[in-house]
Structure formats: structure tokens, C-alpha cells
Amino acid sequence: xxxxxxxxxxxxxxxxxxxxxxxxxxxxxxxxxxxxxxxxxxxxxxxxxxxxxxxxxxxxxxxxxxxxxxxxxxxxxxxxxxxxxxxxxxxxxxxxxxxxxxxxxxxxxxxxxxxxxxxxxxxxxxxxxxxxxxxxxxxxxxxxxxxxxxxxxxxxxxxxxxxxxxxxxxxxxxxxxxxxxxxxxxxxxxxxxxxxxxxxxxxxxxxxxxxxxxxxxxxxxxxxxxxxxxxxxxxxxxxxxxxxxxxxxxxxxxxxxxxxxxxxxxxxxxxxxxxxxxxxxxxxxxxxxxxxxxxxxxxxxxxxxxxxxxxxxxxxxxxxxxxxxxxxxxxxxxxxxxxxxxxxxxxxxxxxxxxxxxxxxxxxxxxxxxxxxxxxxxxxxxxxxxxxxxxxxxxxxxxxxxxxxxxxxxxxxxxxxxxxxxxxxxxx
Amino acid sequence: xxxxxxxxxxxxxxxxxxxxxxxxxxxxxxxxxxxxxxxxxxxxxxxxxxxxxxxxxxxxxxxxxxxxxxxxxxxxxxxxxxxxxxxxxxxxxxxxxxxxxxxxxxxxxxxxxxxxxxxxxxxxxxxxxxxxxxxxxxxxxxxxxxxxxxxxxxxxxxxxxxxxxxxxxxxxxxxxxxxxxxxxxxxxxxxxxxxxxxxxxxxxxxxxxxxxxxxxxxxxxxxxxxxxxxxxxxxxxxxxxxxxxxxxxxxxxxxxxxxxxxxxxxxxxxxxxxxxxxxxxxxxxxxxxxxxxxxxxxxxxxxxxxxxxxx
Numbered sequence: 040x041x042x043x044x045x046x047x048x049x050x051x052x053x054x055x056x057x058x059x060x061x062x063x064x065x066x067x068x069x070x071x072x073x074x075x076x077x078x079x080x081x082x083x084x085x086x087x088x089x090x091x092x093x094x095x096x097x098x099x100x101x102x103x104x105x106x107x108x109x110x111x112x113x114x115x116x117x118x119x120x121x122x123x124x125x126x127x128x129x130x131x132x133x134x135x136x137x138x139x140x141x142x143x144x145x146x147x148x149x150x151x152x153x154x155x156x157x158x159x160x161x162x163x164x165x166x167x168x169x170x171x172x173x174x175x176x177x178x179x180x181x182x183x184x185x186x187x188x189x190x191x192x193x194x195x196x197x198x199x200x201x202x203x204x205x206x207x208x209x210x211x212x213x214x215x216x217x218x219x220x221x222x223x224x225x226x227x228x229x230x231x232x233x234x235x236x237x238x239x240x241x242x243x244x245x246x247x248x249x250x251x252x253x254x255x256x257x258x259x260x261x262x263x264x265x266x267x268x269x270x271x272x273x274x275x276x277x278x279x280x281x282x283x284x285x286x287x288x289x290x291x292x293x294x295x296x297x298x299x300x301x302x303x304x305x306x307x308x309x310x311x312x313x314x315x316x317x318x319x320x321x322x323x324x325x326x327x328x329x330x331x332x333x334x335x336x337x338x339x340x341x342x343x344x345x346x347x348x349x350x351x352x353x354x355x356x357x358x359x360x361x362x363x364x365x366x367x368x369x370x371x372x373x374x375x376x377x378x379x380x381x382x383x384x385x386x387x388x389x390x391x392x393x394x395x396x397x398x399x400x401x402x403x404x405x406x407x408x409x410x411x412x413x414x415x416x417x418x419x420x421x422x423x424x425x426x427x428x429x430x431x432x433x434x435x436x437x438x439x440x441x442x443x444x445x446x447x448x449x450x451x452x453x454x455x456x457x458x459x460x461x462x463x464x465x466x467x
Numbered sequence: 468x469x470x471x472x473x474x475x476x477x478x479x480x481x482x483x484x485x486x487x488x489x490x491x492x493x494x495x496x497x498x499x500x501x502x503x504x505x506x507x508x509x510x511x512x513x514x515x516x517x518x519x520x521x522x523x524x525x526x527x528x529x530x531x532x533x534x535x536x537x538x539x540x541x542x543x544x545x546x547x548x549x550x551x552x553x554x555x556x557x558x559x560x561x562x563x564x565x566x567x568x569x570x571x572x573x574x575x576x577x578x579x580x581x582x583x584x585x586x587x588x589x590x591x592x593x594x595x596x597x598x599x600x601x602x603x604x605x606x607x608x609x610x611x612x613x614x615x616x617x618x619x620x621x622x623x624x625x626x627x628x629x630x631x632x633x634x635x636x637x638x639x640x641x642x643x644x645x646x647x648x649x650x651x652x653x654x655x656x657x658x659x660x661x662x663x664x665x666x667x668x669x670x671x672x673x674x675x676x677x678x679x680x681x682x683x684x685x686x687x688x689x690x691x692x693x694x695x696x697x698x699x700x701x702x703x704x705x706x707x708x709x710x711x712x713x714x715x716x717x718x719x720x721x722x723x724x725x726x727x728x729x730x731x732x733x734x735x736x737x738x739x740x741x742x743x744x745x746x747x748x749x750x751x752x753x754x755x756x757x758x759x760x761x762x763x764x765x766x767x768x769x770x771x772x773x774x775x776x777x778x
Binding site for chain 1: 480557558559577578579580581582584585589599600601602603637640663664665666668669697699
């Protein structure tokens with residue numbers, strides 16, 4: 040994917056501007072000067088500027104995904120920082136947070152620096168998340184402070200739950216004053232065992248071993264208790280069950296400063312979709328029931344869940360072609376994220392501004408990133424999209440190095456038309 | 468080619484009742500062949516069948532192989548023990564390499580549920596499921612129905628209990644799907660931590676009192692029990708299992724009726740079933756084994772046969 044370098048003065052006119060920070064929506068223009076926002080407004084004239092007519096399409100902040108797996112270092116056959124960045128751009132994302140379950144894991148200041156340096160020249164901002172424990176073993180804490188200094192934006196052993204409550208307590212205590220979110224993959228492994236899919240009517244029918252919803256909600260509840268006790272900043276990743284939503288809703292009502300994310304696939308699919316044993320639906324935590332899906336959507340609408348995160352998890356074709364129990368968990372999701380989420384949430388009655396919040400300002404608030412991307416002097420990160428375009432997601436829309444996605448063949452609503460990031464204009 | 472509505476036999480969940488009836492009917496004809504001095508018919512002459520076993524099996528493999536030989540098919544056996552699987556070759560490559568040698572049918576046993584659905588995506592051969600993990604074992608379900616039909620004369624309205632570890636049993640799942648389609652009332656019994664959630668949705672009832680279950684049933688299918696699975700303990704002790712769920716001589720003698728006893732094997736004598744019960748007149752366990760050959764002949768013929776069988 041090749042972007043065009045932005046001309047010195049670049050005027051996007053006739054845009055349906057959505058400003059998630061000011062809460063405004065109007066037909067107007069965005070003027071970019073030397074790659075930075077100069078002005079956003081209803082009428083802007085700029086002599087000599089190169090003009091791009093947005094044709095009434097939505098122009099808003101570049102999306103931010105707080106949960107991706109870019110597999111570098113170690114599994115560059117699945118994804119690299121560079122190919123992951125391309126997938127992000129195709130999905131309208133200009134910033135992502137990369138999980139540390141690489142090979143070796145990002146569990147040291149040196150490995151954090153490796154990502155920061157390697158990603159420096161890429162057009163997407165890739166923020167590394169540092170591991171909580173050495174080797175993601177769940178025992179010994181990593182050098183959290185030093186990793187933060189090198190550019191880690193949060194801590195997580197993602198993919199591997201922190202089973203030891205004492206370790207979870209200590210990282211929340213330690214990371215609290217650093218202002219860093221702690222993200223725990225919430226699945227009680229003693230309840231999960233060798234589970235392959237959500238435990239329910241479909242696991243019973245298919246004979247696949249089940250993962251009960253309480254394997255998540257028990258650990259979410261534990262983490263909320265520990266966050267309350269320690270004052271640490273907990274962020275709950277990929278919430279999958281109605282029961283977890285209830286705990287998070289209760290904690291937020293009680294004033295606890297925590298955040299939560301949900302994935303497009305948990306909002307889009309149900310366990311019934313696994314009926315043909317398609318390993319592209321295999322993911323952790325698992326896709327659950329229609330009731331869970333409904334509760335998750337409502338939780339996005341009422342703000343219990345703050346943001347959408349893709350959990351973009353590339354795997355090779357041969358790995359996903361294995362029999363179900365032997366195939367790895369996870370699916371790619373950057374390219375299809377907006378179309379999938381806008382489709383289901385617009386059907387639920389959410390408006391576009393609310394949904395765009397979940398892709399822009401909210402994830403940035405979770406990570407304490409600069410959220411006002413329209414303020415003058417900010418490096419231009421914009422997403423231009425057509426919310427009304429209905430399209431069928433297919434292999435040719437994938438820019439990731441991997442192709443493992445259950446969204447292939449699905450009808451989506453809303454499509455990214457262009458992404459401006461890293462001083463470049465990417466037409467899609 | 469093929470006389471059934473599906474090209475493969477993957478499970479009884481997706482096999483229509485008419486197909487089950489057709490298989491049972493043909494199996495009883497093939498059953499007669501097995502009583503002849505020369506137990507061989509030329510039905511599948513020139514057909515090549517590969518028995519692809521990624522999991523240990525003695526009786527199912529021998530049963531399939533005998534069925535194939537009785538039908539004059541050429542057969543090749545492949546087992547995971549000596550296989551390229553251990554050399555890291557993918558499941559897909561293994562299957563495609565074998566198919567490249569021009570074969571007609573793959574009979575596969577695999578430890579992972581749904582492996583057969585993957586297989587049909589990778590090969591063009593007819594696929595017969597000889598057991599996929601804890602999902603289905605359709606020929607076992609069919610041979611159990613055939614055996615019941617033999618002693619009871621009909622299936623519709625019959626009361627059949629399945630007792631044991633239902634969660635991890637492909638035999639239970641195939642039996643449930645098949646029996647329910649044929650109008651049989653099915654009751655399940657076993658340790659509550661080995662009863663899958665929402666199993667009632669498959670059209671069965673659950674009762675944890677084995678004496679009540681035996682009182683109710685016309686026939687009982689006793690499953691093999693394992694105390695542990697992958698290091699996880701489900702059954703506290705053999706003694707307790709026998710006490711709560713074992714089909715003991717005392718239990719059967721207390722009944723004021725004859726009850727048909729089935730077991731898919733291999734049996735743990737003295738655990739889920741007493742020897743006196745397993746060897747009693749009411750037990751049809753060895754008939755099940757014999758019928759297994761007939762059922763597999765019928766399935767292979769109906770899937771691979773070119774013309775109607777001359778009988």
C-alpha cells in the first residue's frame with residue numbers, strides 16, 4: 040500500500056466533519072499545513088492549497104485500536120510492524136497498541152525500544168504494551184518503570200491470564216502511580232481447561248470442549264476487586280460475556296475508574312457460527328451466545344464498554360487449516376472493524392457520532408493519548424469514510440500478511456475511503 | 468455414485484431418517500452374507516479405501532477392514548503411530564498425499580471434533596467418519612440401532628437409556644441423534660459433571676438416579692467410564708461410580724422385567740458394568756460387534772456402490 044506524501048498545504052473540503060471532542064458535526068473543511076492541522080471549520084479558504092473534495096463523506100479523527108498483535112519480533116511470517124501498519128491504515132486506524140506476546144515477549148525495556156525504533160518510520164503510530172511478568176510466566180514482575188520510560192503505554196500478559204491474584208495485585212499497585220493501564224486477559228484457566236469454544240448448546244452439539252462464561256466473569260470480578268483495593272488503572276480487554284458486563288457496569292456505577300473494550304467479532308458473531316467447525320471463528324475469549332452479543336451491544340451503547348478494539352491476531356493459513364482443537368486462537372480484524380461494528384450498532388439504533396467515539400476519543404482516553412486531533416498544530420491523523428456504503432468483505436480487502444478472518448463473505452456497512460497518517464494520504 | 472442423500476457419512480445429526488432406514492435395511496441383508504460359508508461379495512471390487520486412523524482403535528478398525536474385505540474393496544491402513552503426522556506434516560498434506568495415489572474413500576478416526584468437515588474441504592474422496600473426538604461416531608450409532616431393532620423388532624416408541632460419561636462420548640451423541648430421529652425415547656444418566664449443558668435440547672431427558680432409569684428403560688447402552696480425562700478428575704473413585712451408576716447384577720436382578728444390555732466397548736468389567744450382566748442372556752454386546760461389520764458394509768456400499776445390489 041502506497042500513500043502519497045501530503046502537499047505542503049492540503050485542503051479537504053466538502054467533508055461531513057465529525058469532531059468527537061467538541062461533539063460537533065457539520066459540513067466543512069480541514070486545512071493541513073506541513074502535515075499538521077491548521078484549521079477545521081465550516082468555511083476555509085486557502086490560496087494555493089491542493090484541494091481534495093471529500094464529496095460529503097465523513098471526515099473524522101484517525102481511529103485508535105488499543106489491542107493488536109503484530110507478531111514482530113518472532114513470527115514475521117504472520118505479520119510485521121510494517122504489514123500490520125498497512126492493515127491498520129486500510130481500517131482507518133492511525134494509532135495502535137501492540138500486545139507483547141511476541142517471540143520473545145516484550146518483557147524488557149530493550150524489547151520495548153526495539154518496537155519503538157522499528158516503528159518510528161512507519162506511517163502508523165505503534166505503541167508497545169509491555170508484559171506484566173517476565174516471559175509472560177505470571178510470576179516475576181518485569182521492569183515496569185523502565186519499560187514505561189522506553190515507551191510502553193500499558194502492561195499486559197495478553198493471551199495468558201494472570202492467574203496469580205497476588206501478582207495481579209502487585210502490578211496494579213506498582214503501575215498505578217505510573218499512570219499506566221493494566222490489561223489482563225480474563226479467563227480462569229482452571230475453568231477453561233482445554234476448552235475450544237463457548238460452553239453452551241453448541242459445544243454440547245459439536246462435542247467441542249466448552250469454556251463457560253464464568254471463566255471470564257470470575258476473573259473480571261477479581262480484577263475489579265483488586266483495582267478497587269489498589270487504586271490501579273484496570274482496562275478489561277475483549278469482554279465477551281453478559282456476566283462480565285454486569286460486573287463492569289456495577290463497578291463503574293460505584294465510581295471505579297476502569298475501562299473496557301469489546302471486539303467487532305464478539306459484537307457480530309455467535310457460537311452458532313461455529314457449527315461448521317471453521318477455525319476462523321476460534322478465538323479467546325470465545326464467541327458466545329446471541330444473548331451475550333445483545334448485552335455487549337447494549338453495553339457499548341450505554342457506555343459500560345468504552346471502546347472497540349480488534350484484537351487483530353494474524354495466523355498462517357496452515358495453522359488455521361489444522362483440526363479445530365489444534366488451530367490457534369485469534370483472527371485478524373483491522374480492515375473489517377468499522378464496517379462490522381457500524382452495521383450491528385446502527386441496527387441497534389446508535390448514531391454515527393456515538394460509534395465513532397468508540398473508535399477515536401474513547402480508546403485514546405483509555406491509553407491517555409492526546410485525544411483532540413483537530414486542534415491546531417496536531418500531526419494530521421484523519422479517517423475519511425462512507426457510513427452508508429454496504430459491501431461484502433473479501434480477501435482482496437485484506438492488507439495484513441495473514442488472511443484468517445471469519446468476516447470474509449460477510450456484508451458490512453460503512454467503508455473507509457481514505458486515511459491520512461504519517462504525513463501521507465492513503466486512498467482506499 | 469452413492470444412494471444416500473449425502474456424499475459422505477460425517478454424523479447422524481445431518482443424516483436424514485430415510486437414509487438411516489436405508490442403511491439399516493441394507494445392513495440386515497449384509498448380515499445374512501456374514502452367515503454364509505463364503506462371506507464375500509464382489510460389490511466394491513476395484514474400489515480403494517484408506518483407513519486413516521489418527522487415534523488408536525482396535526475394534527472399529529478391524530470392523531471397517533473386514534467390512535471392506537467382505538465387499539472385495541482394496542484397503543490400505545494408515546495409523547498415526549507410524550505416520551508422517553509425527554514428522555510434523557499437516558493434516559491437510561497427509562490427506563492430500565494419500566488421495567493423490569488415486570483412492571475412492573477415506574475412513575477416518577481422528578481425536579479432534581469436526582476433523583471430517585475439514586477433511587472434505589481438502590479431498591474429493593468419499594469420507595466416512597469412524598469417530599471424531601467427542602463429536603460423533605455414526606457407524607456405532609447405526610450398529611446400536613440395528614442391534615436394538617433385531618431384538619425389539621421396532622425402534623419407534625422404544626425407551627433407551629444411555630449411561631455414563633455423556634460429555635466425552637461420541638457414541639452418546641450419535642446414538643442420541645439417530646435414536647431421536649427414529650422415534651425412540653432417550654434418557655441419559657451419569658455423573659452430573661459429565662453431563663453436557665443444555666443436552667435436553669437434543670430431545671432427550673436426564674435422570675441421575677440409575678435405578679429409576681433402569682426401571683423406565685427397555686434397553687440400556689452402558690458407556691465406558693474413565694475416572695480422569697487429561698489430568699482432570701471427574702469421578703471420585705471406581706467404588707463410588709459403581710455404587711451410583713454401575714450396572715450391577717443386584718440392580719438388574721431387582722428389576723421385574725427383562726432389560727436389553729448394550730455396551731460399545733471396550734468394557735471396564737466391574738466398573739460401569741458387572742461381568743454377570745455383560746455376559747447375561749439380556750446382553751447383546753457381541754451382536755453389536757457383529758452388526759458393526761454389517762452396518763459398515765451397508766454404509767460403504769451405499770456411499771460407493773455403482774449399481775443396485777443383487778440379492
